[in-house]
Amino acid sequence: xxxxxxxxxxxxxxxxxxxxxxxxxxxMNQSELIRLLDSTILSWNAREIRPxxxxxxxxxxxxxxxxxxxxxxxxxxxxxxxxxxxxTIGALMxxxxxxxxxxxTSFQGISSEDDLKxxxxxxKIEQPRAIIFSFxxxxxxxLVQTYVPQLRSLTNKAFAGGLIFSLDKxxxxxxxxxxxxxxLPSLIESIVKEDK
Numbered sequence: 531x532x533x534x535x536x537x538x539x540x541x542x543x544x545x546x547x548x549x550x551x552x553x554x555x556x557x558m559n560q561s562e563l564i565r566l567l568d569s570t571i572l573s574w575n576a577r578e579i580r581p582x583x584x585x586x587x588x589x590x591x592x593x594x595x596x597x598x599x600x601x602x603x604x605x606x607x608x609x610x611x612x613x614x615x616x617x618t619i620g621a622l623m624x625x626x627x628x629x630x631x632x633x634x635t636s637f638q639g640i641s642s643e644d645d646l647k648x649x650x651x652x653x654k655i656e657q658p659r660a661i662i663f664s665f666x667x668x669x670x671x672x673l674v675q676t677y678v679p680q681l682r683s684l685t686n687k688a689f690a691g692g693l694i695f696s697l698d699k700x701x702x703x704x705x706x707x708x709x710x711x712x713x714l715p716s717l718i719e720s721i722v723k724e725d726k
Contacts, residue, residue, distance in 0.1 A: 555587075556597075560630060563591050564627075570584060570587050591630060595626070603633055606633075606636065610636070615641050617639070627718070660685055662691070674704075678705055678707070688708045
């Protein structure tokens with residue numbers, strides 16, 4: 531496994547195209563990718579790495595996931611909603627983490643109430659088995675809170691998480707019926723448990 535805080539770390543090979551093409555990630559199997567993401571999350575939580583490092587690692591992991599041709603556990607992709615015009619680090623990590631665990635996902639960017647209304651209408655047709663909300667800031671909490679009854683009528687599994695999935699439990703009162711997994715492994719466990 532990688533040492534994440536020293537010169538042989540992934541952070542050293544994140545920045546050059548030659549390093550990326552020679553990256554150890556290119557030879558990793560699925561279990562090794564999971565361990566890399568787990569180590570990356572631990573390093574993030576310990577404030578040992580920067581967001582740019584995480585973006586680079588996620589990009590390399592996503593490239594490797596495509597090369598591995600993973601067999602998905604679900605036919606329909608689970609929507610991961612993020613609240614920005616750009617994909618957020620929390621949403622990106624959630625997607626990579628779920629996909630290394632054979633759960634197909636898709637991104638849904640929400641930057642206005644109209645975006646959320648359009649998604650709700652889409653989900654009325656698609657009936658997703660789970661919806662994941664990745665909040666990187668709190669400005670959209672009131673917006674989503676307004677639509678909780680409609681969202682709960684669409685699926686029995688609505689998840690709310692934060693930057694790298696842990697979200698302040700005091701926010702639970704805003705999202706009755708939502709699940710607040712403490713981390714990404716717990717999110718996966720809740721999603722997979724639903725199918726059994």
